[in-house]
Amino acid sequence: MNARLAATALAISLGACATTPANSSDPGAIADPYEGFNRQMFAFNNGVDKYALSPVAGAYKTVTPEFARDRVGDFLRNLESPVIFVNDVLQAEPSRAADTFYRFTINTTVGLVGLWDAAGHFGIERHSEDFGQTLAVWGVDSGPYLVMPLLGPTTPRDMVGKGVDYAFDPLTWTEFDGDPDLDDKIATGRGVLGGLNARVALDDEIKQLNAQPEPYIALRRIYSSQRQAEIRNGRSEDETELYEDLPDFDEFEE
C-alpha cells in the first residue's frame, strides 16, 4: 500500500518537475495550482487542531512535567538517527553523517537509550535530514504546494521523501518474537507521543500563525522558505545574490 502511494506521489512529482522551477529570489514563493483544495484542507486541519489536537495536547502538557516531555522528545529524536544518517550519506555529507553516527552512539549508551541528548552536551549538535531534502540535493524539483489532511503542508517531493524515509527506518522492518503486534503498537505509540510532543512545542508558533492577516499564505511561505533553508543545511546563500533580487521599495509609489 505504501509502495503504491509512493509510486503515485513520485509520478505526480516527476510530472510537476518541468512546470515549477525554483524561485531563488523569493524563497517564500511556491507554485500553488491547487489553492482551492489546499485552503479547504488547511481549514479542515485547523478545525482538527482547534477541537481535537489542541485540547488533547493541553491535557498532555498538564499531566506531564516539562522534564518528562523533554525525555520523550530526546528519545524519539534519537530513534530518527538511522534515517538522518542514511540521508547524510546519500547527500555526500561525510562530516554531518559522522555527527549523526556519533550522536546516535553516545545518546544510545551514555544518554540511556536516547532519553538524554548527551551528545548535545558534548557539542555535537543535532541536525535533521530526510529523503525529501536528499531528492532536492539531487536536483529533483519540489512540485506544487499541497496541504494534506492531518499531515499539513507538503509537496509531492516531500511526500515521496516521507515514504522512502519510512522504508529506511529499521523499526519499520523489526519483528518481535512472541508478540507479532508489538511493532505496530510501538509505531502507534511513537506516532501519538511524537505528535503530542510536537504540538506542545509548537503551541506559540501556531498561535502566532493564527494571528497573521492571512494564515494560509503565511504558512505556505514559511514552509517553502524553511524547507529551502533546510536543504541548504542552514548555510546562507551568497550575500550579494541574496539581496540583489529584493523588490524595489518605491516601485508602486507615484
Add this chain to the structure above:
Amino acid sequence: MKRLISPAIALAALSALAMPAFADAKTEAYVQKNASEVLASLNDPSLNADERTAKFNAYMDKFTDMEAVANFAIGKYARRFTESELAEYHKVFREYALAVYEIQLDAYRGEAVVVKNSVDRSETDSIVNTVIKRQDGQDMDVRWRVLTRDGGYQVVDVALNLDGNLIWLGIEQRAQFIALLDRTNGSAKALIDKINGMTTKLEGEKRG
C-alpha cells in the same frame, strides 16, 4: 575555456574595485545609534507602559518611513485605493506596525545592537547586518534595509535570520496583505477591518 575564464575573473575583480563603497560608516552608525535607542526605550525600567509605548513610537517614527512601508505592504493597491481609503489605511497600519514591533522587539529582550558589516544594493539602498545581544545568550542575526532619502536615512524593512532562513518582515507582510486584497476584490475596508482587529488583539498582549 581557460582563456575565457581568466579575462572574466579579471573583469569581475576590476568592476568590484571600481564599485564605490556606498554603505559607509555613516549608514552603519545610523543603525547602531537608532536601533540601540529603540531597544533602550523598551528596557528603561523607569517608564510605565504608556510612557514606554510613547517613547518607542517616537523613536520608530524617526527611524522608519512608516508611510513608505505601508505603501510597500499593499503594492499595486496603493495606487488603486482612493485618497481617503489610503489615509485611513496609513493610520491603521501605523498603529498596527508599531504594536507589532513593540511586542516583538520587547520579547527579544535585546540588550545591545552590534553592527557587523553592510552590503550596498545601490547608491541609496543598503543592508546593514547586525547582531542583537540578548540576556539569555541567544543572540539574533538581524538585518536592516536602509534607504537614503533627501539626504537622510530611513529603515524600510527588517530581516531575521532563522537557521539560514532569512525572513524579511515587510515582504512577508506584503504577501499576506496583497493575498487578502486579491481575495476581496481589492477592498480597502476588508483590509482596514482586518488590521484593526489584529491591533486590538495586540494591544492586549503588551507588557503592563
